[in-house]
Every structure is written in C-alpha cells, then in structure tokens.
Amino acid sequence: MNVHPAASSDPGLALDRTAVQNTERPVPNTGMGRLESVLKSGRFAVTAELAPPDSADPQDVFDRAAVFEGCVDAINATDGSGANVHMSSVAVSALLKARGQTPVMQISCRDRNRIAIQGDALGAAALGIENILCISGDGVQVGDHPGAKPVFDLGSISLLETLRKMRDEKQFLSGRPLTTPPRLFLGAAANPFMTPRDFRVRRLKLKVDAGAQFIQTQYCFDVDILRSFMADVCSQRLDERAYILVGIGPLASAKSARWIRSHVPGVHVSEEIVNRMERAEKPAEEGRRICVELIQQIREIPGVAGVHIMAARQERHVADIVRKSGVRVDSRAQSET
Amino acid sequence: MYVLRNWSVRNAGTLEWFYSGFSRTLVFADPLFRLIGYERLERPVAAIEASVKGLLFDCRMCGQCILSKTGMSCSMNCPKSLRNGPCGGVRPNGMCEVKPEMRCVWVAALDGAVQMSNPNAINSINPPLDRSMEGRSSWLRETRETVEVETLHCLGDVNHSEKGETV
Numbered sequence: 314m315n316v317h318p319a320a321s322s323d324p325g326l327a328l329d330r331t332a333v334q335n336t337e338r339p340v341p342n343t344g345m346g347r348l349e350s351v352l353k354s355g356r357f358a359v360t361a362e363l364a365p366p367d368s369a370d371p372q373d374v375f376d377r378a379a380v381f382e383g384c385v386d387a388i389n390a391t392d393g394s395g396a397n398v399h400m401s402s403v404a405v406s407a408l409l410k411a412r413g414q415t416p417v418m419q420i421s422c423r424d425r426n427r428i429a430i431q432g433d434a435l436g437a438a439a440l441g442i443e444n445i446l447c448i449s450g451d452g453v454q455v456g457d458h459p460g461a462k463p464v465f466d467l468g469s470i471s472l473l474e475t476l477r478k479m480r481d482e483k484q485f486l487s488g489r490p491l492t493t494p495p496r497l498f499l500g501a502a503a504n505p506f507m508t509p510r511d512f513r514v515r516r517l518k519l520k521v522d523a524g525a526q527f528i529q530t531q532y533c534f535d536v537d538i539l540r541s542f543m544a545d546v547c548s549q550r551l552d553e554r555a556y557i558l559v560g561i562g563p564l565a566s567a568k569s570a571r572w573i574r575s576h577v578p579g580v581h582v583s584e585e586i587v588n589r590m591e592r593a594e595k596p597a598e599e600g601r602r603i604c605v606e607l608i609q610q611i612r613e614i615p616g617v618a619g620v621h622i623m624a625a626r627q628e629r630h631v632a633d634i635v636r637k638s639g640v641r642v643d644s645r646a647q648s649e650t
Numbered sequence: 651m652y653v654l655r656n657w658s659v660r661n662a663g664t665l666e667w668f669y670s671g672f673s674r675t676l677v678f679a680d681p682l683f684r685l686i687g688y689e690r691l692e693r694p695v696a697a698i699e700a701s702v703k704g705l706l707f708d709c710r711m712c713g714q715c716i717l718s719k720t721g722m723s724c725s726m727n728c729p730k731s732l733r734n735g736p737c738g739g740v741r742p743n744g745m746c747e748v749k750p751e752m753r754c755v756w757v758a759a760l761d762g763a764v765q766m767s768n769p770n771a772i773n774s775i776n777p778p779l780d781r782s783m784e785g786r787s788s789w790l791r792e793t794r795e796t797v798e799v800e801t802l803h804c805l806g807d808v809n810h811s812e813k814g815e816t817v
C-alpha cells in the first residue's frame with residue numbers, strides 16, 4: 314500500500330513525534346498503520362474499547378486511554394454507543410492519534426447520512442486516522458434520546474463499500490472524483506453467536522466482500538460456538554481475506570452474566586460461565602480470570618488474529634488481563650525470533 | 651398488515667409466480683404505456699402499487715423494490731432500514747432487536763428466500779437506497795427497464811444475424 318500523500322502535511326503527526334518516544338515499541342514502517350502492520354506480521358493483536366467521555370475536556374480522553382498504555386495495539390473510539398451521546402468518535406480518535414496512539418474510529422450509520430459520513434471519513438484521514446470500523450449502530454430507542462430520528466441512510470455493508478470506493482476508486486458514492494483519497498484500513502463487526510445460525514458466516518462474508526479487512530466480533534462467552542464459527546470461516550478462507558479479532562470482556566457479577574444472557578440480543582453466555590460466576594466468592598475477580606482464560610483459549614483457535622477487549626467500566630483491569638493472558642509476551646518473543 | 655405480511659412470506663413462491671405473470675402482462679402493455687406516457691401513469695400506478703403492496707408486504711414504497719431477492723419480506727420494515735441482511739441484534743427467537751413484537755424482517759426473508767426461483771439472490775449486495783425514488787412505482791420502472799433491456803438484446807440479435815448473413 315502506498316504512503317498516504319497527505320501524511321507529511323498531517324497536523325497530527327507533528328505532535329506524534331514527541332509522543333512516539335513514549336510508546337513501547339516501534340513497528341516497522343511499511344507505510345501502513347500500526348494495527349495493520351501488527352496484524353500483517355502475524356502477531357496476536359490486542360485492541361480495546363474506550364468509552365468516550367461526556368465532557369469537552371481532552372484530558373478526560375487521555376486519562377481513559379492511559380490505562381491501555383503499552384498493552385494494546387489499537388484503541389476503539391465508539392460512536393455514540395448504546396445510542397447515548399458522548400464525545401464524537403472523530404474527535405476522540407484525533408486526540409488519541411495526536412498522542413501517538415492508534416485509534417480505530419467507529420462509524421455508526423444511525424446518526425449521519427452519506428454526505429456527513431463521507432466528509433467525516435475524509436476529515437479523519439486528514440487527521441491521520443487510518444482505521445475505521447463500520448457498524449450499523451444500535452437503535453435510538455435504547456439510548457438517552459429515544460425521540461431522535463434514526464438516520465440509517467447507509468447500512469454497515471454499504472458504508473464499507475462507500476469507504477472502499479473512496480479509497481480505491483478515488484470517488485465519492487455519487488461518482489464524483491476526489492483529489493487525494495483517504496488511506497484507510499477498513500473494519501466491520503461480526504456476530505458469531507447470532508441467531509439464526511445461517512446468518513453468522515453469511516453476514517461476515519458479505520462484509521468481507523464489501524471491503525472489510527479486519528473484523529471485531531461481538532462478546533464471546535462461549536468458546537465452543539466460536540470454534541465452530543471459525544471452522545466455517547476458515548473453510549471459506551475468509552480468515553485469509555480479513556483479520557478476525559474476537560470480542561471479549563470481563564463479567565462483573567453473576568447478576569450481570571444472567572442479565573446479559575437474557576437481555577442483550579446477540580450475546581450468548583455459556584452455562585458453564587454463568588455457573589462459575591454464581592459459585593465465585595469474588596465474582597469480579599472470577600470474571601477477570603474467565604476473561605484471561607478465554608483469551609488463552611481463543612488464541613489457540615485457527616484463524617483468529619487477535620482479541621478485542623470491551624471492558625465497560627473495568628478498563629483499569631485491561632492491562633492486568635492482557636499481562637496474565639501472556640499473549641503479548643508470547644507475541645513479542647515470536648516477533649523477535 | 652403484520653398478519654398478511656407473514657402470510658406473504660409463507661407463500662413467497664406463489665407470489666413470485668404470480669408476479670412473474672403480472673410483470674409479463676405489464677411488459678406486454680408497454681406500447682400502451684408509452685402511448686399514454688410513463689410519467690402520466692406514475693401517480694395512479696404508484697397509488698395502486700402502494701395499496702396492494704402495502705396490504706401484502708407493509709411496503710414503504712422505497713421505489714427500488716427488492717422483494718424478489720428477499721423472499722417477499724420487505725426490508726424497509728427493518729427499523730434500521732438495513733438492505734443487506736440483519737444487524738447483529740436479532741433475538742434468539744427470531745424477533746427484532748428494536749421492535750421485540752415484530753419478527754426480524756431478515757429472518758423472515760431467509761424463510762421466504764428458500765421458496766424463490768433463485769434462493770441465492772438474497773446473498774447479493776444491494777446498493778444504498780436512492781431516496782429520490784421514494785414513492786415512485788417499482789412496477790413501472792421495472793417494466794420500462796425490462797423492455798429497454800429486451801430491445802437492446804433484440805438489436806444485438808439483429809446485428810448478429812445481419813453479420814451472419816453478410817458472412
């Protein structure tokens with residue numbers, strides 16, 4: 314992939330240079346973003362989700378990102394997750410980028426139409442943001458503004474196609490040419506646990522066909538289902554066309570395990586995990602232990618390129634979970650040999 | 651109507667068969683339509699289409715009908731207007747994440763699609779909606795397009811046979 318022609322004039326990069334010295338290790342400059350090169354190198358990648366603050370203070374973003382320092386390869390900035398208002402994902406990503414971190418900017422189709430989204434993608438690329446995750450987004454009714462207009466002008470798949478067209482064909486969706494295309498590493502979400510089963514791999518394939526280069530999945534609390542999903546993915550060789558990062562997170566209590574199980578559509582918590590959480594004396598610790606074990610088990614599954622940690626309100630434990638799982642140590646050792 | 655909508659999906663194969671006959675009739679009537687003028691027909695035909703398809707499919711008249719790809723389940727009833735398969739939030743019982751009282755239109759589509767003459771059509775990617783076509787008749791547009799394609803084909807054939815004769 315070519316170096317982005319606008320990179321040299323990228324305002325984020327000037328700030329970058331000072332910040333880069335603080336980050337733990339350089340990644341070979343192959344002209345692609347850090348997440349992409351980590352994945353390409355075959356190292357097991359770790360990404361984490363940052364919950365954007367309800368604040369206009371950049372320091373709040375830096376504080377939230379600081380807990381991930383040195384333990385992740387990229388940080389997702391969610392876009393109005395749960396249909397609640399928070400600082401925009403473009404702004405959070407730009408702030409992170411300016412600090413030398415690697416953001417994955419999420420774009421949800423719920424709040425903006427194709428004109429706004431394409432403009433944001435251009436702006437994001439101009440700010441040095443390389444990774445964009447395309448999602449449909451939650452319905453407005455679950456958030457704090459249920460009276461808002463749900464836009465959904467594009468869906469996740471047409472959004473992927475649109476951004477790919479901007480990058481590869483140097484054109485907007487309308488066909489109008491653009492002068493400097495955005496250099497983007499495109500991602501999509503997938504749900505290996507969704508019902509009906511028929512849709513699991515089928516949806517993933519559509520997204521890969523539409524341009525997804527990496528995938529971050531829904532929470533995995535059932536490794537058996539994931540295994541059979543990945544077997545199907547590998548048999549269709551989709552793992553060779555997109556890097557698959559499996560979503561995980563620590564459960565806080567038995568109550569939340571049961572609640573997720575019955576209230577969050579598309580998430581499946583295995584019987585075994587619910588039982589373990591119920592029996593545990595210190596459920597929060599047990600939740601983190603399960604999370605560490607999940608990472609280790611997931612790592613062994615063929616076709617998996619990494620994990621994506623969504624530790625809502627437990628972000629401060631992410632570094633510990635990653636350390637205990639041993640995946641980063643191993644991957645670093647591997648890359649050194 | 652929700653009940654009728656579900657009936658339509660259960661009878662997707664029959665409806666497709668019926669529609670193919672109906673669309674042939676429309677193509678047959680193309681010279682007449684041209685005589686009257688497609689634009690002049692737009693409003694009355696769109697009104698009829700809206701009431702028939704509204705009844706059978708809860709059609710929203712997006713103007714770019716994909717019912718024949720989606721097993722006769724109108725994807726415009728998806729609260730997220732998704733045109734390329736379901737979101738990740740479908741409930742385990744097949745109901746919609748946003749409207750738990752409604753069956754996910756894409757779960758229904760999968761049921762309907764197996765009855766269609768091309769069950770794999772559901773897997774092709776649909777382009778984003780062109781909102782400027784909202785409210786316009788898909789029947790007329792398709793008729794016009796079919797006739798145009800057929801005319802092109804005929805011309806192609808004529809060219810072929812002409813070439814054949816000269817050789």
Ligand code: SF4
Pocket residue numbers: 727728729730731732735736737738739740741745746747748749753754755756757
């Ligand atoms: S569950 Fe189905 S109908 Fe409901 S929002 Fe998701 S895709 Fe649309």
